[in-house]
Amino acid sequence: MTEQKFRHRMETDMRLTEQLKLRFGDIDIIEQPTQDEMLTLWLPLERLKNVLYYLKKEIAQPFILLYDLTAIDERTRKKDRDYPSPYFTLVYHLFSFDRNSFLRIKSALAHDHPVAPSITSFWANANWYEREVYDMFGIEFEGHPHLRRLLMPQSWNGHPLRKEHPARATEMGPFRLYDEKVDFEQSLLQFKPEEWNLQRQSDDSDFMFLNIGPQHPGTHGVLRIVLQLDGEDIVDAIPDIGFHHRGAEKMAERQSWHTYIPYTDRVDYLGGVNNNLAYLLAVEKLAGIQVPERAQVIRVMMCEFFRIASHLVWYGTFAQDVGQLSPVFYMFSDREKIFDIVEAVCGGRMHPNWFRIGGVAQDLPKGWETLVQNFIDYFPKRLREYDALVMKNSLFKARTVGIGIFTLQEAIEWGVTGAGLRACGFDWDFRKKRPYSGYEKFDFEIPTASNGDCYDRALVRVEEMRQSLRIIDQCLKNMPSGPYKSSHPLATPPVKDFTLQDIETLITHFLNVSWGPVIPSGEAMSCIEATKGANSYYAISDGNTSPYRMHIRTPSFAHMQMIPYISKGYTVSDLLSILGAMDYVLADIDR
Helix, strand or coil, rough: CCHHHHHHHHHHHHHHHHHHHHHHHHCCCCECCCCCCEEEEEEHHHHHHHHHHHHHHCCCCCCEEEEEEEECCCCCCCCCCCCCCCCCEEEEEEEECCCCCEEEEEECCCCCEEEEEEECCCCCHHHHHHHHHHHCCEEEEEECCCCCCCCCCCCCCCCCCCCCCCCHHHCCCCCCCCHHHHHHHHHHHHHHHHCCCCCCECCEECCCEEEECCCHHHHHHEEEEEEEECCCCEEEEEEEECCCCCCCCHHCCCCCCCCCCCHCCHHHHCHHHHHHHHHHHHHHHHHHHCCHHHHHHHHHHHHHHHHHHHHHHHHHHHHHHCCCHHHHHHHHHHHHHHHHHHHHHHCCCCCCEEEEEEEEEECCCCCHHHHHHHHHHHHHHHHHEEEEEEHHCCCHHHHHHHCCCCCCCCHHHHHCCHHHHHHHHHHCCHHHCCCCCHHHEEEEEEECCCCCCCCHHHHHHHHHHHHHHHHHHHHHHHCCCCCCCCCCCHHHHHHHHHHHHHHHHHHHHHHHHHCCCCCCCEEEEECEECCCCCEEEEEEEECCCCCCCCEEEEEEHHHHHHHHHEEEEEEEEHHHHHHHHCCHHHHHHHH
């Protein structure tokens, strides 16, 4: 951050803090310095709801997007004596598009069974976020319309992200599946409309309740959606997620900062190194590591290759969802050409696990330029063919135009990011608006559309592939020389050649590989434009070899919550178009 930008940010932060003090009189606000330089304010719990309402509805240049909501179990954390929260902390990340700025609001919760006010009355997407915090931490939200577990089974004992909850299966007793337990679990899975305030009949007809999934080709994974139907028309929908939940955030607490990198690959498992980048940017902020320019450009190039690969999977399967069989075979073949490049560079394909703290694992191999140039020459023609095959196809248009419409205001209210936001005419892309990893040096456009329907969401993603190709071409032509990883002592691991020159570097290499780096105390959040929208990692360190808390904000989680809202009034077949146009991944939802 330049000195001028830093000074402007500080002045803006001071004005915001003063505004809150003027508006709420004697409110006790504590400002917390953080490594990501995000304005972080502690508010008393009894004033929290009023302040959040003011920040969204009344302040100039409001923070209209509830970007994320999570919690921290503070009870075992090494912290200062004057740290405001000894038990649990609620953390709200708000975003203002007008200010192009994040705001972090914290509030301390007392004792082991905390209660907080719900904000679902003025942020629609707070519903699932509060349910997740209740599920993972046991924090009650007064006023929530339907507070129950979201990711864990209803029969689960305990709250997994509390520190006393076991992190490994070996810390629990042996699993036994008795007949009585089978019957009990099956009974909990039976859908009861009354529990969701759904009627079984109207004045003139009986409603039918239909399970879509949890194993259905149209759900693209283990997802269950219960539909309330009046004939073929959808009256309401209840998504049931969590079947793919693997405790990715809990696993971070028992992995080193370095060994957690492969776990991030498996979140949006189609996004590849994009997951690594979102995580590593947060860690590098915490550690104060400057990534060399060559490493930044290599990262950008590989991220854009994976953006195209992910979009090709979406493109082919979406066409298949609405009745076209051929495109998916052609597009998966082109995806294999990308994986040939990824394999040559990284050694892996879908899950390359190749980015490292401070850079990348190895330098680019000999001949990489030829592989990249061949793809740049090959792919534009294929995209033109796909336009004729899919986008101009009358069947595809009939199934997508005017289906699943939402407005820009609705998109922001529900936390939509990525192509869904841009399909509403809003040219917002974090690579442009809040650039990272050197994206500000690249020339590319932000594709937009205007109708906010399934077809426009497809239109935006198709054009994104062309823009990614532009970025890759610039990486090829302007690849800088220099090191491929930082020489910072916390970069993992130091370059092997240096370990042969002095014993200190050899010791650092040994410790970083065996224990992993000791990241300084603090907290930082990164935010990137991933393949499906805004993705971020909120990393908290208490000065140890593993994270104290790691929270993953994924775009698919926010998008899936919107399904009931945008599917009402459509038919069952339209629902498959809506799901296909969303471009979600179940592991990205469940983590």
